[in-house]
């Protein structure tokens with residue numbers, strides 16, 4: 273055996289090994305402890321702030337789901353129930369009919385129902401909505417801004433890194449606590465106010 | 468005259484470009500009064516479906532603990548490749564396809580780095596557990612997490628068809644990549660630029676049956692490559708694998724190829740698809756040993772130089788790296804537009820200008836982020852330099868190897884090599900001890916079986 277002199281005796285090597293093992297174990301424990309002290313038992317989920325969103329249409333195509341988790345929602349408390357809804361009708365649509373060609377929504381997801389003269393109620397069929405935000409843009413530009421986009425948590429997978437968030441040009445996405453998973457407009461925002 | 472008209476026109480365009488969007492995008496005023504309904508119409512409720520319940524997250528934790536315990540039991544006590552394989556399939560189904568690959572231990576590195584530098588972020592309990600537990604198990608039992616629990620490892624393991632051995636030089640070079648990836652991932656997460664491990668996860672698209680085109684191509688080629696180079700992501704990219712590698716070397720217990728004593732029959736030599744089996748050294752003459760000591764001394768002298776050098780390179784890379792942060796890239800676009808080098812506004816700059824935030828504030832933010840990238844670049848660069856040096860030192864300071872054994876850092880405890888050992892076959896009652904001893908001296912192929 274040529275390298276005998278370089279060899280550390282087995283016992284001492286064992287001792288070193290064991291001490292390193294303990295030290296590393298304690299370090300991991302320590303890191304774990306620090307992390308636990310900063311943790312919350314609650315999950316964080318992704319949501320977009322409708323007050324920052326510019327309705328760029330990226331939400332509809334950048335979600336990892338084939339059909340985006342982002343849908344349009346409607347704040348009834350803010351809505352003017354207009355006959356001439358700028359979120360429902362194409363700009364410049366001369367006839368206020370409900371034909372597909374005069375609707376703003378590419379998938380016909382907005383349902384218009386007569387309430388009483390001169391008011392109309394607009395509801396969104398989430399199964400049809402693709403989250404493009406065209407209606408929200410219309411409503412935001414010329415109406416009360418009662419139509420807006422939200423990440424719907426019955427569909428969202430809650431990816432560790434939301435693939436829309438990093439492509440959002442207005443940086444509207446953030447992590448929010450799971451108990452307050454929506455950022456709502458109008459009176460509905462009271463729903464998740466901290467008591 | 469003409470000049471001033473042009474000037475006026477410019478002002479008008481300016482006003483139109485900046486003030487108009489400002490007007491329509493700032494908090495929308497109530498343009499139409501809320502109606503007073505005469506009929507008994509009541510406003511519908513806005514439905515807000517809740518996220519997945521936290522209770523279900525605890526099920527994930529439970530499954531993780533159970534899977535890790537079982538994996539260690541199968542590898543150490545049963546030494547059963549078949550059971551490890553079955554557990555791996557289960558993990559692939561549960562953590563991969565059912566839980567859609569999120570959150571995983573690999574990605575959790577980023578949440579941990581993020582919370583250290585952004586105290587406002589409350590890191591969820593599940594993420595901590597997914598980060599810490601596999602590390603703890605590895606410190607005690609080796610990388611059994613990789614063998615049967617990690618969904619990314621599992622999907623690659625499932626396609627290992629005709630593994631070839633990677634030349635050791637190439638292996639050494641490629642082996643540096645995970646350290647670089649780890650450094651960058653921590654840097655990006657810590658500075659708040661984003662989670663690149665998640666962004667460039669090649670397999671997540673398979674778990675979700677959908678991803679963007681480039682990622683699908685990347686995932687496909689990774690799996691295709693994985694048929695001949697076993698688990699390429701695990702060996703040459705996985706940043707969590709770096710941590711597991713370190714801890715596995717210190718592990719209290721680690722799987723061994725033979726349940727008994729190695730008699731250097733060489734039967735297991737080629738059995739590991741991951742190149743994790745260490746062969747016994749041929750006797751090294753004394754002179755080379757002394758040469759090695761000399762080289763070692765030289766290495767210790769150049770070490771600080773390498774450290775500083777790579778740290779410097781890392782910090783110099785701040786400009787391209789920091790562009791990965793949305794705030795920095797936005798600030799650069801605004802700068803381009805303000806200096807007139809670009810006339811067309813992007814969505815991002817439009818949104819920023821509409822928000823009414825002062826440009827100075829944005830620039831100050833961007834500057835401080837760039838500063839963080841510079842400091843972080845020093846650290847990450849230094850870290851990579853250190854790794855390079857340690858790798859070189861490791862090449863010269865190899866412990867004497869007298870038998871076939873697993874390389875504790877690289878071995879994933881998958882159990883493939885066990886059955887190649889004749890003494891394992893004795894343990895299983897397939898052959899008698901006498902036959903096993905003979906196999907050592909003669910080059911006889913044992914009865915082989917694989918799970």
Ligand code: SF4
Nearest residue numbers: 325326328330331440
């Ligand atoms: S990507 Fe951002 S700005 Fe674009 S629609 Fe979604 S939230 Fe709005």
Ligand code: SF4
Nearest residue numbers: 335428429431434435
């Ligand atoms: S977290 Fe994932 S599933 Fe949810 S909106 Fe973002 S990309 Fe889509």
Ligand code: SF4
Nearest residue numbers: 613617620701705708
């Ligand atoms: S090396 Fe990384 S990707 Fe591979 S099994 Fe281990 S943790 Fe998973």
Ligand code: SF4
Nearest residue numbers: 739878879881882884
């Ligand atoms: S258990 Fe054996 S075959 Fe599997 S990784 Fe370790 S050395 Fe390689």
